[in-house]
Ligand code: ADP
């Protein structure tokens with residue numbers, strides 16, 4: 001579903017992604033971990049062209065997204081992203097947050113978009129909040145709305161960039177529960193997270209990034225029980 005071949009990313013003199021090769025299968029749940037500044041966000045942002053690689057090839061669902069500029073909008077429709085900061089539209093109601101893009105970009109009728117939007121809100125347990133504004137919700141609720149909003153575009157791939165890192169501890173689980181639910185439905189997911197419990201229970205594969213490189217990758221069981229690289233061991237000893 002996603003293939004990166006020889007991907008490099010430079011920000012000025014900073015070499016942030018170093019010759020990354022990575023394949024994510026259809027339906028796979030890939031968890032990305034690693035220290036701050038190691039390039040995790042840049043890596044997943046290259047998967048929906050929020051960042052354009054300096055060199056190398058990114059292919060999503062058979063389409064080389066690094067090939068044509070014109071495809072950006074199309075790519076973003078099939079590859080949705082959920083951020084640490086929820087980025088909801090503050091002056092739109094919860095339901096409007098979900099229906100805006102389907103109406104404007106996918107040309108879905110407002111009635112149809114509203115019906116689908118309510119169904120997605122129900123899935124994240126927030127149907128009764130359809131007509132309130134984001135500021136009236138807790139952080140955990142806002143992030144669940146952000147996930148529902150991403151789903152409303154019916155993406156093939158969901159990218160999550162530390163979706164629980166900005167949340168108060170008591171709200172983390174409700175967001176993880178929604179993500180676990182989603183994982184069981186077979187959508188392809190790439191998740192940058194420090195939630196090792198999530199990685200252990202949901203991931204098909206964990207990759208560890210350091211200094212712009214994938215240092216180690218394995219099934220969660222092998223990864224956590226038998227990390228092979230020194231850098232992985234030292235990172236895990238600090239966070240577990
Ligand atoms: P992570 O998500 O693992 O913390 P990032 O991918 O955000 O790492 O960042 C990797 C490196 O690239 C960091 O040194 C960061 O400061 C730098 N970086 C990220 N985005 C930009 C940008 N838009 N301009 C310049 N430097 C950036």
Ligand code: MG
Nearest residue numbers: 040041042161
């Ligand atoms: Mg990051």
